[in-house]
Amino acid sequence: MQLLVKYLDLINLDQNNKDSINCFIEENNTLYILPMGEGKSLVYAASALLFTGLTVAFTPLKALIEDQIQNFPSSLILLLTATCSKDNVQKITDSLGLSDLKIFQNPTIYRSEIRFEVLNKPVQKEKQPKILIDLISSVFLDQCIVYSATINDCDTFNNIVVKQYGSNIIGKYHRSMPSKDKIIHTTFPMSINVLVQEAGRAGQNGAIAKNIIMYSSLDIRTLLLIVSQGCPSNEETYPEDNHSVDVIQQYEYLQKKQGLIFEIVTYCESVYEYCQQQAYQSFL
Numbered sequence: 606m607q608l609l610v611k612y613l614d615l616i617n618l619d620q621n622n623k624d625s626i627n628c629f630i631e632e633n634n635t636l637y638i639l640p641m642g643e644g645k646s647l648v649y650a651a652s653a654l655l656f657t658g659l660t661v662a663f664t665p666l667k668a669l670i671e672d673q674i675q676n677f678p679s680s681l682i683l684l685l686t687a688t689c690s691k692d693n694v695q696k697i698t699d700s701l702g703l704s705d706l707k708i709f710q711n712p713t714i715y716r717s718e719i720r721f722e723v724l725n726k727p728v729q730k731e732k733q734p735k736i737l738i739d740l741i742s743s744v745f746l747d748q749c750i751v752y753s754a755t756i757n758d759c760d761t762f763n764n765i766v767v768k769q770y771g772s773n774i775i776g777k778y779h780r781s782m783p784s785k786d787k788i789i790h791t792t793f794p795m796s797i798n799v800l801v802q803e804a805g806r807a808g809q810n811g812a813i814a815k816n817i818i819m820y821s822s823l824d825i826r827t828l829l830l831i832v833s834q835g836c837p838s839n840e841e842t843y844p845e846d847n848h849s850v851d852v853i854q855q856y857e858y859l860q861k862k863q864g865l866i867f868e869i870v871t872y873c874e875s876v877y878e879y880c881q882q883q884a885y886q887s888f889l
Contacts, residue, residue: 635684738765
């Protein structure tokens with residue numbers, strides 16, 4: 606580990622980090638599930654320094670992933686993610702053909718510093734801005750992230766906040782973001798997995814943070830529409846001579862996505878004490 610001290614100024618490593626790095630440099634395909642802000646970039650950088658072979662980082666685009674599977678079947682793979690349910694672990698294993706995948710995980714996915722809340726969102730759209738403004742006002746001296754389901758919703762709520770506070774305190778963004786004190790969902794997320802992923806951007810400094818969902822059952826229709834529009838088309842995904850398989854796979858895709866949506870609907874309609882437990886159970 607002298608290289609880590611020399612190049613990364615590291616003297617002590619968390620045991621899980623150390624074990625995952627050693628596993629990879631011993632030529633094992635490795636999946637490491639670690640919450641945001643706890644060292645995934647370190648594991649990647651350290652592995653690159655210690656590994657004797659060439660290290661290449663790929664953008665996780667579907668076309669590139671398929672090309673990598675076909676052209677680099679024997680290459681070692683290091684997978685780093687903040688959250689990964691048991692179903693997604695199986696999906697990764699199957700899609701990449703990694704029967705020998707070694708999995709390391711933080712002892713607990715539970716984030717005690719994050720408080721989960723669900724607020725009823727008014728049916729009348731003209732009443733919704735006040736709730737958002739009140740929530741933002743409560744952390745005015747701090748920072749928060751507001752997630753919206755559609756670009757139009759994002760633009761609408763952005764304009765509301767600009768009108769209230771001015772344009773110098775808000776911006777629209779769609780990539781990685783630093784830790785914040787509050788997460789607000791103007792529409793409930795597409796799945797429990799997405800909820801935990803997005804909630805993880807709060808409280809990374811260990812301070813108490815809130816994750817708040819503005820919930821309305823009317824939003825179910827919006828998310829189901831988004832899911833149906835995102836369903837893979839026959840022409841883009843499947844062979845032209847296999848139409849029956851196309852229909853079956855599209856149906857299974859929609860059923861899976863709809864199931865995830867109704868799972869989080871159950872979460873939102875649960876009592877608070879149950880919400881926090883339910884949010885994490887699929888990762889255990």
